[in-house]
Each structure stands twice: as structure tokens, then as C-alpha cells.
Amino acid sequence: MSPRKPSSPSSKSPSERPGDLSVYLHFPFCLSKCPYCDFDSVPLSTAGGETAARRYLDAMAIEMDMRAASPEFLGAQLATVYCGGGTPTTLPPEWLANLLARLRLRFPWAADAEVTVEANPGTVSQAGVRTLLGAGVTRISLGVQSFSDGVLRTLGRAHTAAQARAAVEAIRAAGCQNLNLDLIYGFPGQTEAEWGASLEEAVACGPEHVSVYALSVEKGTPLAADIEAGRVAPPDDDLAAAMYLRAADSLSRAGYEHYEISNFARPGRQCRHNRRYWLSAEYVGLGCSAHSHRRGIRWNNWGGPEVYTQWVERGVLPVERAEALGPRRRLGEMLMLGLRLAEGVSEQELARACGLDVREVFGREIARLCQAGMLLADAGRLRIPQDRWLLSDEVLSQFAA
């Protein structure tokens, strides 16, 4: 792992300004459903095709209008926008462009707003990306996952390594200056050598940002069923740990900052949208299953495009659940999220946001963790040393309720 000192928070491109808000737009459609995926997403073909998708996007536009009309968003300006899914690029790029145009009408935007669209190889063309860039998109996050056709097949991905390379080329040719590649490791049967090769190839593509995610087996997925039935070997934690260290090593060597547990970026290219999650900043999610955090309240929308659409079409906000965070819970959350970042959290910031002294609430836990070398406390900040990130949940769980 890189011995590099964690980057100081002040080096972040535009820091939090009052009134900053992020918007997340959820596109629950894919070409096909991957066996490990438990996101709110369905293959477009079984979800009723473009007609249903059209209806869903119309509902999102209505929810956007309802939210924008509420006085609670007066004075908010959009610092970041993130179109996730599913695979937003399963739909015609013009539809996304129209939705973004509407968002631009409904909310004031910061001049330097970061606008990310998630895409998967096989759904990306140069012309399509150009349309998106024209609509204000500044960043593409490409779900490559692996550069090995064998692994891609086991993962049940709908694309090939060649398609991934072609997608990167198309995105660059269209003029996108900010590209993220998503990679997955720790899949049953995957070898360290294969992972090393994928990492090398990812670096060779020259993205500004790389996310590496350990495969997690989620309840209710076909993968979980396969493992339960013994058809697929369960993930090997030791191997996954080795792969994680390998990624940290290769990417650091290639000049990427390991700025969050699973994320690497060229200097100045950290994902501002995701950073806002880790900083417990405010965001509004539109679409099914989308999550929001605003003024001390967390809420989430109903899951499933159809259910969501029905609520909105009845003129009702599609909120399934909302929770007001007390100071204690907010403190726990800020630690749980902020400690994922290399820079950690500022004790002063915690006190300002929650009105609680973290040392008073978690003094014993902090002392114990520091003594065990699991936590560092210096210069008014708490952070998890990078060589303990693989065990970060051992630390984070100490701050849970």
C-alpha cells in the first residue's frame, strides 16, 4: 500500500458551499440483470420496454417538479448530479438529456457542477456520449468490472472485454475529460493473476478515477442461492484481501490517490458527488428506491419502477420511509461515513454539525481503537490508517447505535 500521506482536505476541488445540494437520478433499467446485483433494477425488455421507461421518466420529471416547487429547496444550488442505476445508457441519450435540461430549469446550478452518468460497455456510442456532454454531463462512470472475458462471463455481465475497450475509446473520442472505471474483485474462481491483468489494463486506459469493489453476496440474489446450494464457492476473504492490497498497490504506483476505501483518483479528480455522501452532505434522490438526506431527515422512495410511477401519477410524493436523525445518530453516521475517507473526519466539524463532543460520546471507543492502532487521532482529526482499511468495519461498528 502506498506510504503516501493522505491528501489534506483543503486540496479538494471546490469545497462545500452553503446551499450546495446534490441530486441523484435513478434509472432502474438494464440490458440484463447480473446474478450478484440486488439494486433496484430490471432488464428493460421485461420491464415493459421503452414505453414503460418513458412513463417512468415522466414520473421522475413530475417528482422533480414537486420537489422543486417545495419552499424547502429555496436557495439550494446543484453542486453535483449523478445519474445511476441500473444502466442509464440503456435508454436513448436524448431522454437523459431532456431530463437534465428540465433539472436545469427547476434548480439553480453551480457553474462548476459535476454531472456524472453511469454507463455500461455495450450501451455506449461516441454519438450518444456527445449528446450527454452537450446536455451538461461532465463525467462518465463506466462499469467495466473486468478485462477478462472469462470473469465477465462468470459475473453474468452482458459485455465483453473488447466492448469495454471500445467504450473507453468512444467516450474519449466524444471529448469526455473525466472518466471512471468500476472494477469488481473477489469473484468465485477469479485468480490474483487475472485481477492483476485487469488492473493493468484499466490503468492503461488512463481513466481519471478508478473504483474497485469487492464482490459482496447479497441476500436474495441468484448468486447467493448458488452459493447456498453449493453450486458456487463462497468468496474467499483472504484472497479478496490480497486482491484489495494488489489494487491499492498498482493504482498508487500509477499515480492514483487512494482517497476512500474503494476509490482512487488522479489529483483533483475525486468524485465530488460521492464525497458529499461521505461528508454527510445534503442530497435529493429522484426515482424509485432513491435516497435523500436534507435538513436532518433521511428518506427513501418506494422501490420498483411501477410502484414508484403509480404513486407519482396519483400526485403523491413517492416516499416510503423517512427518519429524522437525532444528534447522536447523526454523529454515528458522520463517523461511519467520514472515516471511509483517507482524510478522516474533523472533530470540530462533528461538533458543529451534531452539537456533540465526539470524545464525550465515544471517548472510550476512540481510546481503545487508537491503542489497538485501528484509529489515528491527530491535528483534531480522526482517521483510519490505510493499512487497516480492510478491517474498517471493525472500527465503524464501534460507532453504531
Added chain:
Amino acid sequence: MAIPVQQRTRNFCIIAHIDHGKSTLADRILEYTHTLGEREMREQVLDQMDLERERGITIKASAIRLTYRAQDGQDYVLNLIDTPGHVDFTYEVSRSLAAAEGALLVVDAAQGVEAQTVANAHLALEQGLEIIPVINKIDLPNASPDRTRVEIEEIIGLEADDALLVSAKIGTGVPEVLEAIVQRVPPPAGDPEAPLQALIFDSHFDPHRGIVCYVRVRNGRIAAGTKIQMMATGRRFEVQEVGVFGLGLSRVDELAAGSVGYVIAGIKEIGEARVGDTITDAARPASKPLPGYRPAKPMVFCGIYPSENDDYPLLRSALERLSLNDAALLYEPETSVALGFGFRCGFLGLLHMEIVQERLEREYGLDLVATAPSVAYRVHTTTGEVVEVDSPAKLPPQDRIARIEEPFVRVTIMTPSAYVGPCIELCQDRRGEYESMEHSHTDRVVITYLLPLSEILLEFFDQLKSRSRGYASMDYEVIGYRESDLVKLDVMINGDPVDALSVIVHKSEAQHRGRVLVERLRKALRRQLFEIRIQAALGSRIIASERIAPMRKNVTAKCYGGDVTRKRKLLERQKAGKKRMRQIGKVDVPQEAFLTVLKIAE
């Protein structure tokens, strides 16, 4: 009526193997004698507890008085004394039998003679009772009364030509049973004018009146105002009320020799009116008590803990309440590193243990953790002391132990001859010592083995049933202590001994048990930030060990799309899981880990 009451009294029991129809026959007899109105007639009236009715077994003895006009035109008083139907309660059964002159031996015409049939019949013979064989369930399509008759003669050694053929279920043969009781059971002997001797064959606790003693008066008389003395304990009381058993208690002026009834004498604790003790007149005491008394001695022990520590006071008061009615239930507070505060409980046997656990859970709504049952060892120390040890934690250090004895039982197994092999194999596997084998003409084989009691505590009965496809039945009696080559097996986690996991095992099994224990623990423990060593040791000698590599990865890769709540809940679960763990040294050990070791047998 010229004949005196004592001559017109018959005291009898019904004995049977489980499910052979004892309670149903009792019900028919009550019906036939109109002892109970239709409205009062519930199925199996004598089994009062829900648990008894549900399991079809009798746990507590009880009694009822019937009046029957016999064919000779005389009215007879019949006292039916119900007996507990299980080996655990052998002593209670023998006391109930001692209160009677006769017994109906009920045998299922389809099942034939079973292990408890034999055990109960022998108990009745020892008491010198007149036994009337009753072949029941003759209405069943597979009933075979002739074969059953042969079995009664060959296996029990009773004349069975005049065995009664009955279907208690449909009522066939019930009048004949009543006539046989009158004609074949002798009237009670005993002298009403002799000094008082009354046998306590059971008792129960009444919250308003204290202990109600169930007695059989052998000699003399007892009435309200009599100053009495318990001959075993020496305690004295003044009788407040005597009476007989209708459906409930009905007061009478006096109980004289030959009577069965109850005595209330302001007795507060069940220990002061022990089953088997003799009541005498304090002013004119009998020269000696009735024979056969011995205090209840628990043979099987286990730790009982509340799943939630907060329930400890509730568990304590529940045990107090149960023991009001159950002199054989012993309990004392115990603290376990693994399980917190609980009680070490002693029981007569496995069924008794199960029943107590079930009543605690059902009647008191407790959620319990029970450790694997064990026996009381008798340890001779190097300094010549003898210590009774009912929990491995109480065992003296290995170097102070001269020798250890453990309780042995004689197990009687009855099985069709086809399953003799598997039954013998099971006994051999459990350190059994062959004693005898008898064949009968009906394909029934009686096998007796001497076995350490500890070996039949865990899954012996289940194994017997499965190896014989359900056909074998068993019974056992404790025959005393014998020296065994026993050792204490300790478990250590990172060098720290875990007292709660120590077990006493036979030396020949130590290696195997040690390996199983550490292997189980290895599977039950979660990886931690450092390496964990799990070892099984005999004294200072390590006989098995396992290691768990340090945890390398516990990280959530991604917080999906701002779904913070989900992540938070995940971490909360991790934290809650840790809270429930006990620390052995630095190692977090989940309660489940203790349980997998403590609860399950091999």
C-alpha cells in the same frame, strides 16, 4: 350391612408401559362407577397438568375414591391410586404401590410386554401386591391377546390364563375389571387400634393450606386435632383436617387403618412431608416406621440459564414455585463465564429434567438455555476426602484426585430378535458391560447391560429407537457407584481456560472428545484481529488444538447511492452481535459458540 368398612375397601393401582392405556382405563372405571357426573368427566381426569395430558404420561401421583356396588350386592370403597409412569419416578411408583394391595397391570394387546411393563410389574411384586393382568386395546385390528398372554407369562412370570380382555377405549370388559378388583385384591390388613402408621405416598402444595399429604393409613387412626410426628424428619404438627379424594378433597372425621386419604397439618414446606415418610401419633408413636423410605436423590444435573440475563429473578421464583410441589427438584445458583447467572439443577432422571424445563418455559414464559446433562461423580481425593461433584467446574485439580467413581445403571432393553445386534452394539459403544439376554417364544428378547449413567444421558434412547426402527423399549435402574477411569478435559482459548466448557470424560474417549470440542469451537468462533488458538488439555497435556487465522477483511465496499441507513443497520447488527459475546481473555466468544459445545452431544 354386616361387613365392616375395612373389609369392603380395596386399594389398587394401575401400572403400564407408556401409552398402553392406563389413563383411559382409569377414565372408564370412573365413568362406570358414576364417580363423576358427565359434566365433570374430562378425558384422563387423573392427569391434571396440561403437560401430563399432552404427553400422555403421569408425572404426579394422585388418587380417587370410588364406590362400587358389586355383584354380591355389597357397596365397596375402591381407592384408585394413580402412579407416575416413568422410570425416573421409580421411587415414587414404589411408594404409591406400597399404599395399595393390588395392581392392574395393563398391557397393550398389539404392542405386547414392554420394558416398563416388566419394571413396574417387578416393583409391584416386590411390594407383595396382587397383580391382575389386563390385556387392553383388544379392539385394535393388530391386537394379539394370545401372544400378549404368553409374553406376560414368559417374560414377567405371571400366571395370565385369567388375564382380563379389555378395550378401555370402547368400554369392553370394564365391569369384569371392577369385579376382579373386588374378588382378587385382598382387603387392607392393619389394626385400627394399634399406634398410628400412615405412609405418605405423595403430596402437593396448596397456596392457602400448605402441604396436602396423600396418605395410606396402615395402622391406627388419624383425625383433626391429632398431634403427629414425621418419623424420618422428626418434625411435629397438629392435624387440621383429614379427608378422602372425591373429585377434589372431601373432609371426613377420621381416617382409620386401611384408608387412603389426605392430611392437612399446617406444613409449609414439601421437605417436611417427604414421600415415603411415615406419619405417627406423637403421643403414642409407632415403634418403627414403615419400610422403604429414602430421600429423593437427584441423579442427573444440568445448568439452566435464562436466555436474557434480566430473566434471572423470574427463573429463580419459577424454580421456587415448582419445587414446592416437587421434592426431587434441587437447584442452586451457579455462575458461568459463558452463560451468566443461572442454576445448577438436579433431577431424578432425563424425563424429569425435560418436564421441569418444559414447565419453566411453558408455565412461566421463560426462554432457557440448558447445558448438556451430566451426572454426579464421587471423587476420592488424595487426602482421603470424598466429594460429590455435579459439575466439571467443581472438580478438584487433577493432582488432588485419587480416583473417581460414577453412577452405573442396569439397563433393560426389550426388542424383537431382529434388532438384538444393533442394540448390543449401542451398549458396547457406550462402555456397556453385558449382563444377560433372555429369549421368549414370542420373538421378544430381554437384554440387560450395566452402563455408566452418563452414557445413557445423551441420545441413548433416540439411538435405541432409531437402531431398532422404533421397536425396542428400555428401562433402567441405578445400581450404585463404580470406579471409572475418568479425567477432566479442559478447553483453552489463547491459553485461557474456559471453565464453562470443561467436561468429565472417560480416559479412552478424551482424545476424541477433545478433537470434537476444539473443532466445534473453531467452527463457531468468528475470526478476530489476531490469531486464536483453541486447545483441549488433560491437565497440562494438550491433546487437541486448532487455530483460527486472524481476520483479514471486514469492510463494506460501497455505500450504495446514498443508502446510509442500510449501512448503518449493518454496522448496528455487527455491534449488537459483539455485545452478546463473552470475553475469554481478549477473544470475543459468542453465546452460540458455548451452546454448540454445551448443548449438543456427539
